[in-house]
Amino acid sequence: MSAMQVYIVVGVFAAVILAIAFNVIDMAVAALVGMCVLIVLNILDEQDLLAAVRIAAGPISLLFGGMVVARILSTTGVFDLIGDVYLRATGGSGRRFLLLLIVVVAPLCALLPNATTVILLAPIIIRVAVALEVDIVLPMILTAIVSNAAGLLTLVGDPATFLVGSSIGMTFGNYLKHVSLGGLLALAVVVPLLPFLMPDIWRVRRTLPPAEQRARIARPAYAGLSLAVLAAMMVLFVFGEALPTRLLPPMVALIASALALLVGYAAKVEPTDNVLRDVDWKTLLFLACIFCLVQAMAKTGLLQVMSVKLYELFGTRLTLVALAMIAGIGLLSSLLANVPVAAASIVMVKGYLVAAEFVPEVALSDQFTQWPAPTIAVFVGMMFGATLGGNATLVGAAANIVAAGICAREGKPITFVRFLRYGLPVTVAQLAASAVYVFALAHFMR
């Protein structure tokens, strides 16, 4: 790519982000136009688009599957029932509502796909928010933020974490030992911020309706089948890859969507056309276009060049490199999808560690696992940066975009600036807490 093309890509990407940030045009249209500009200028060619589709197919399949399953479940009355239980558990307290939200979302997102989990939980959270007479936007933003941060709790919680961890041969147990505590810390810092970020909800006290008015399931068999589809999807998310026919989570989501549509069709409760019409196509289109833009950014090679800069800037001071990872990758992940950022960063960091002679050149291999203890903090810094950076902006993570899409469909659109108002302070606090954690980790792993 020529220098001019690099400038064009960066310019187009910046223009798209600014157009979204200042609400100049619809975010899906902005991303689509940006992508088309790069196609017309021959910067994104057929190979790039195919590569972007290959990357985007996974997350989009996951979201599509989650949307269809959630749409079918919404006709069963299950969400009303669970929402009712949740509402009772809050006792009418906004504070309890927010804290319970964290308690429910975090463990689920530690093991399940974040954005899909947000889709599935959104109807329940919205029901409770409406019942408590609070703005649905803030709980949905909190749901997205918690889902992203919870991805740090386990090695499998977030694709970026898994990508980094698996690239250095980190086991599930090793992850729990070295990283999970930091993830917990990143979640914990959200709690003291809530009274300041969401004071109107935090202070809410409502009198709940009497228990006799509880929701009921009208068609138990239909609800049972729909829930069975949901259960199968969740089990296969965790164990699908261990089956003789390896089922990756995006495949599981597609299978679940097919089963849910079959259940809906057989029960004659909801026409398939209605279900498919209600899929949030705009969010899916936006994500697809963003992945193409990220592909163009990756093609510039700017990230890869950073490996040399890292060495020039920090020499062999690994703790500084680890902290730079948190800040740098965090910043990039707030504007780009974190998976490609993490993928490019792994190459960058491994290159740096080889160039700085911490490890032999064989460390560039995918199979190398003999990482010296002091280098681990650098990779952990990458995990925190990639996962938590996405919390800062509306476009930083798929879960944020999904949450915004859901709110828009409820007539409460989330603007870039509004998300930023909540996302940025949380991200700064989380990255600061991560920096302290990584600093301590680097010290103990010397």
Next chain:
Amino acid sequence: MAAASPIAGAVLLGLWLSLASVPSISNAADGEALASVKTRGVLRCGVSEGVAGFSSQDAAGQWSGIDVDFCRALAAAALGDSRKVAFVPLKASERFPALETRRIDVLSRNTTWTLLREGALKAQFAGVLFYDNQAFMVPAASASQLAGALKGATVCVQKDTSTLSHLIAYSDASGADIKPLVAGSADEARRAFFAGRCAAYTADASYLAALLLHAPGGSQAFAILPERISKEPLGPVVRGGDQAWLTLVRWVLLTLIAAEEMDVTRENLEIRLRNPSVSRALVPDDTVTRTIGVEPGWTVRALESVGNYGQMFDRNVGAHSPLGLARGTNDLWTRGGLMYAPPIR
């Protein structure tokens, strides 16, 4: 860190974006490097930080050496101008990261072709530009005593290199009980040796020959022992996955060798090409050229820029160079060497 356990593997699946769908940053797409080189208009060639005869810079900033010449030939083939090369000096530990992160398009830096580098690092060697071996350099005064008997000697060697592992293997196999003095870099190893901290210094023979040129006390003060303890085939390297680029780099090298096989030199090129059999043997037809993705006449341009392999060798490391190395294994197969070019057709 240990490999993932089966239990973790079962749970790990949270990998909801299939890993298969994650972009491969390290592996290149087919044709990517040539497209980048053409768009940029400059070939980025990774070379050493300065090894006489292979890649070194003079006071005026002019690069020379056999590795440098190869890049010039490649630039001539790909871009039509041998001057369109940006040389990127790299220390040993930087070379593969530089290749992987696309800082360079080709690595032409006395790099040994090994299974590890192709298998684990996914790099691909285009061929052998120079057949080298690992050898020992000792003070000339002790050369006769040490030859074949480095028993118990302290030997300077660079850390984290195959040179060190070869030395250990040689010591074990010969029962020489050599004591390696491991230095952090080639430069540190050199300084330690010339400071008298080691009885010998081990590295590639060509590198030791280059060191001799600037040895304190002159090249007569030191000698390279006849022992050769490893095979070090050095050649240009490209990123894995880019077959089109590998093909061009490989066939530029083979063109240089083929030209020597036919006694075609830079000087007689124009005349010799009038001979249909020579032309047929050195100039591929347009169909083949189009599949490679370069302008017709690329083999001629490569030869015009640096001459044939023998000329390149002599000028930089051979008889007409300060190093004065014999052709040996680097001679043509017809003269008992290992250099052989498959037919260009």
